[in-house]
Amino acid sequence: MNQSQVYLDERIRIAAEAFQFLKSTTIAQRAAFMHAVATEIEGLGPELLETAHAETALPLPRLTGEKARTVGQWRSYANAVAMGIYTEARIDLANTETGKSDIRKFNLGIGPVVVFGASNFPYAFSTAGGDTASAIGAGCPVIVKGHSGHSQTSTIMADAIATVIKEFGWPEGVFSHILGAHIEGTDTKIGAYLTAHPLVKAVGFTGSYWGGKALFDIANQREEPIPVFAEMGSINPVFAFTHLLTDRAEDLAKEYAASLTLGVGQFCTNPGVFIAVKGDALERFKKALASAIATIAPGTMLNEGIYEHFEKNKITLSSQHAVAVIAESSVESTRGQGRPRIIRTSASNFLKNQVLSEEVFGPFAVLVEAENDDEVLAIAQQLKGQLTITIAGTKEDVQEHLDVFNVVKDKAGRILFNGMPTGVEVVYAMQHGGPFPSCTDPRFTSVGPDAVKRFVRPLSFQNWPDEFLPEELKNENPLGIARIVDGAVVTKTSI
Amino acid sequence: MNQSQVYLDERIRIAAEAFQFLKSTTIAQRAAFMHAVATEIEGLGPELLETAHAETALPLPRLTGEKARTVGQWRSYANAVAMGIYTEARIDLANTETGKSDIRKFNLGIGPVVVFGASNFPYAFSTAGGDTASAIGAGCPVIVKGHSGHSQTSTIMADAIATVIKEFGWPEGVFSHILGAHIEGTDTKIGAYLTAHPLVKAVGFTGSYWGGKALFDIANQREEPIPVFAEMGSINPVFAFTHLLTDRAEDLAKEYAASLTLGVGQFCTNPGVFIAVKGDALERFKKALASAIATIAPGTMLNEGIYEHFEKNKITLSSQHAVAVIAESSVESTRGQGRPRIIRTSASNFLKNQVLSEEVFGPFAVLVEAENDDEVLAIAQQLKGQLTITIAGTKEDVQEHLDVFNVVKDKAGRILFNGMPTGVEVVYAMQHGGPFPSCTDPRFTSVGPDAVKRFVRPLSFQNWPDEFLPEELKNENPLGIARIVDGAVVTKTSI
Structure with missing residues (x-):
């Protein structure tokens, strides 16, 4: 000894x-x-x-x-x-x-x-x-x-x-x-x-x-x-639905960009995946998101190791098949600072390629464009356990997507109706711990x-x-x- | 498939x-x-x-x-x-x-x-x-x-x-x-x-x-x-102390024999080990126990496999070094019936030989004779997790053995002050599940x-x-x- x-x-x-x-x-x-x-x-x-x-x-x-x-x-x-x-x-x-x-x-x-x-x-x-x-x-x-x-x-x-x-x-x-x-x-x-x-x-x-x-x-x-x-880890998916996107695509984009880059994205509840059906509303959202992200300054990450991991993982995900960068900060930075980036891919590609579901610890997200509601439901069903899942929708949206609402109940420790998952309140009703692999004991x-x-x-x-x-x-x-x-x-x- | x-x-x-x-x-x-x-x-x-x-x-x-x-x-x-x-x-x-x-x-x-x-x-x-x-x-x-x-x-x-x-x-x-x-x-x-x-x-x-x-x-x-x-499994130890043994050795022997042989000993809370310090009171207990066990009829066990396991394990434990049979049913039986038996050994031998702590599913027990209180405490400390542990004692006994009382709290799901552990009441306050290996999740x-x-x-x-x-x-x-x-x-x- x-x-x-x-x-x-x-x-x-x-x-x-x-x-x-x-x-x-x-x-x-x-x-x-x-x-x-x-x-x-x-x-x-x-x-x-x-x-x-x-x-x-x-x-x-x-x-x-x-x-x-x-x-x-x-x-x-x-x-x-x-x-x-x-x-x-x-x-x-x-x-x-x-x-x-x-x-x-x-x-x-x-x-x-x-x-x-x-x-x-x-x-x-x-x-x-x-x-x-x-x-x-x-x-x-x-x-x-x-x-x-x-x-x-x-x-x-x-x-x-x-x-x-x-x-x-x-x-x-x-x-x-x-x-x-x-x-x-x-x-x-x-x-x-x-x-x-x-x-x-x-x-x-x-x-x-x-x-x-x-x-x-x-x-x-x-x-x-x-x-x-x-x-x-957790990728904390956000499912956005049409009524809400149509009503407030621009506001949602700002909120999402802010949550994603808060604390240089170094939160376990960072909303790393955004899923929605293609359409005009989503195009408006993407445009607003790109503008918002472009002006957010890269922040210094916790340490060199985390910075290097972030860079490496960002590149890995960005270089997958059928993926494109759709938003990136254009503010100057120095080494050690995490530059916010968002990539897009199709739902079918996201469902096929597990690498796109890997957590990237930092200000990075995958925007998943679905052809239809079935693909959205398929993504919900395929998700591994998460700390949080957010439904960005109106009450009407939820009524129209009760199937997704029901599935996400089995996939997360906390489900949100709008708002963003970053910010884990210290209250009795908080559940910070979702099904495996987000936690070992949900x-x-x-x-x-x-x-x-x-x-x-x-x-x-x-x-x-x-x-x-x-x-x-x-x-x-x-x-x-x-x-x-x-x-x-x-x-x-x-x- | x-x-x-x-x-x-x-x-x-x-x-x-x-x-x-x-x-x-x-x-x-x-x-x-x-x-x-x-x-x-x-x-x-x-x-x-x-x-x-x-x-x-x-x-x-x-x-x-x-x-x-x-x-x-x-x-x-x-x-x-x-x-x-x-x-x-x-x-x-x-x-x-x-x-x-x-x-x-x-x-x-x-x-x-x-x-x-x-x-x-x-x-x-x-x-x-x-x-x-x-x-x-x-x-x-x-x-x-x-x-x-x-x-x-x-x-x-x-x-x-x-x-x-x-x-x-x-x-x-x-x-x-x-x-x-x-x-x-x-x-x-x-x-x-x-x-x-x-x-x-x-x-x-x-x-x-x-x-x-x-x-x-x-x-x-x-x-x-x-x-x-x-x-x-669980061997549900019973620790008996001097004041109580002196007061009621014969009654305790009858209660213990009855609990040990209840349902042909086929309970997970069967009290398979009895620990006490040597002395006149323990001699009285042993004598009464031998009489009680001698007259208890072997009962038919649940099935052939369980009967064979019982016979095999009984022989294994009985043939360990420094062990003697001190009580056995003398009532006639047929194949498939479990014959009650109790063996004795010293505390030092029990502490050394892990085989003597193995559960024998059926009407079988090990009576452990300690030289002194230190050996009793050592046994409590060495115990693996149990469903139950019983302290057979007067209030005075417990006061004199608070060290044992404290140790057993970490070793069992349920601790009894007198009475016998068989009989698991279906109430809110019941804890049927002790530390590993009695359970996988205590x-x-x-x-x-x-x-x-x-x-x-x-x-x-x-x-x-x-x-x-x-x-x-x-x-x-x-x-x-x-x-x-x-x-x-x-x-x-x-x-």
Whole structure:
């Protein structure tokens, strides 16, 4: 065993120890901790913004917004945890006449969780992001493999969490931050080692399909398989229909161009495919789109690797058979900046050539022109799982295309009626996670308080005296949470 | 493609079609269907009992009880579905000032589910058992691979469901029943083919570790991995402590002997390991246990294969190093009947020899004698995942062994304070599913209304007009279900 493994083993060992501590905490205690982390992050000075800006090239206003989002995530997840939503407490009382036992169930944390952050959200989907907040809310210690693209930002966030751990007198192992600098080995090897470790019980990941799928496979080939929540790629198709296109082709083109190029197109909900039936309205849309895209300045991408991938993939898709560039930014740029581009192809070509359905991470889209409604439906049916699918239409359009509406329900985690998919609100009703390959487990979301659910499992107690039950299940209901008692929802009261 | 594949493909195709129909049903409609199935099964005449008795050798009183349990499952799951518990409706209203979208989420079925029933519960865990009821409750069509051990019973149950499908005018594909007689190929091959089929979206299984793990691996190696809910083996350890043993060694021995031999030991919650520290109290327990077991008559096992496995495994464990038979039934028997036996070994030997932790399906147990508390704790720590773990103790015992109490929380789905683990009540608070290898997915239960949760996934609707939303999410709340609206639980009211 080399030094790196010794180091990783020690971090995992103290996480497993800390899990025993977290098992003894109540939802109220964990919520208090999460609120304290939110306040700690909120109080971080300009250094946090400047560091992330230097590391990721993301503009300061965007980072300011993302910081607020991150703070909001900790707070809203804390409130949800305190409400007991993820406790899912159920109590079935004993019946001395029938001999029925007293059975009580609640959800507890599953154990140490390894988190791999995303390059494109250095705060909200990284070290102190949603995966970390939801795992701690569930009662699970977290081991973050800090993203190499923003390791200093990651360290500042890790220090903030460590400060709160000290303040609360919690064990150090509740949160560990691992950087490549700590250890030898590539990111891939470190990720594989952490995922394969017997004491690790779940993995949260945001990134590429290949990265997520590799972790998923390792996790399922362990002696004890564990869940991997990998949020991977998506092309987020937009289906546009005739009535709407006729009414507002020009406005839609502007909205679409803005969404596609927002943050230099570096969002997992970037709307990378646009599908519509040929016609005058679509011609108007294309013309307006070309004008809009032409004037949008290329922005600096997150890092050199992402820029190079973007260039390579853009060229690959653009050089497919029966494809033409129909819109491109004509604003000057320097190396490292992603130049927005849109290509067009026919529906029949899109259906035949799978390469055209590959995600291009950046400001790039494929506009698919269908001959008729049947081709549009065929595209919907052939789609792989997506984070989002948008229907740009009037109510009349939807009525005329209920078949498409029905099919997309099986293909995405979130379906939109107009609007654009970028912008993933942190609310209960958010589903950020669609069918494979957009995610490895579409039954869970990685955004919104429901993200906490990923890291719990139920445990039943049969015939235990009140004194040994967790607070969540005691007769008096000291935490005042909603519980299902003998089949009916009972709120805030004792039994 | 051979004839069998054509047949299976056709059943799966009509299931996928029926899924589109089920997507359009509300929870109220599915609950009504489930109540009708319950009534249909309830009305089945003596033929059902006699057929199952002939096929499984299970006694008529047991089968009568299991039939009632099966009917009760359909009813209680139906009530839970109608309450909207698995809908998990969340609504976050639009805010025109902040530009926040209207987002609404609910759970819908994941698609066609393949169910493999268990040999030991021809009604409750088979064709019309809990997996089928919960999948239909979730809105998923079901394809049952009927168990070859009770294919006629399976056919009667399948016919009952088909009758209700006709009565309701639902598509035939909502439920399919496949028997080996319909097709060529071994059970293993048929199972593999169904699990690998792209239109199948989940698998429910109750049976052996090898069977469940094989399906799990196939499902994870698909192009689109799917969840497999396999409830597999378990040795359901009982930890007995000194105060209780001293108080009631003889009574505990009788209870343990009865639980171990109930149904000829053919329960997945059969308490196959008993752990205690050496001493006078344990000697009294052993003596009483030997007397109790000696007089328990061997019962006819489910089938020849299970009997042969039992005999083989019993001999394998009994012939391990440092093991002795300490109790055995002395009642006469014929071939095919499982003779109860208990062996003893030391804790140090049990910790060293993994063979002694293998499940023996039948009336067989290993009594483990520890030198001290440390050895007991070491056994708890070394345990693999279990469906249940029982602590036989007084409150004082638990206080003195909080370390063991804490460890077992991570090792089982259900922990009992006294009583015996056989008898899995169909209630909300039941957790029938422990950490791997007792189950492939310990985050879900296969018994109790919460079993429905296995077959749904969330879908978010963003900015959709009320007319296109499912009933569960409409403003008026026509189904009168509890929903989380803007972060607060709102019951039965419109928005």
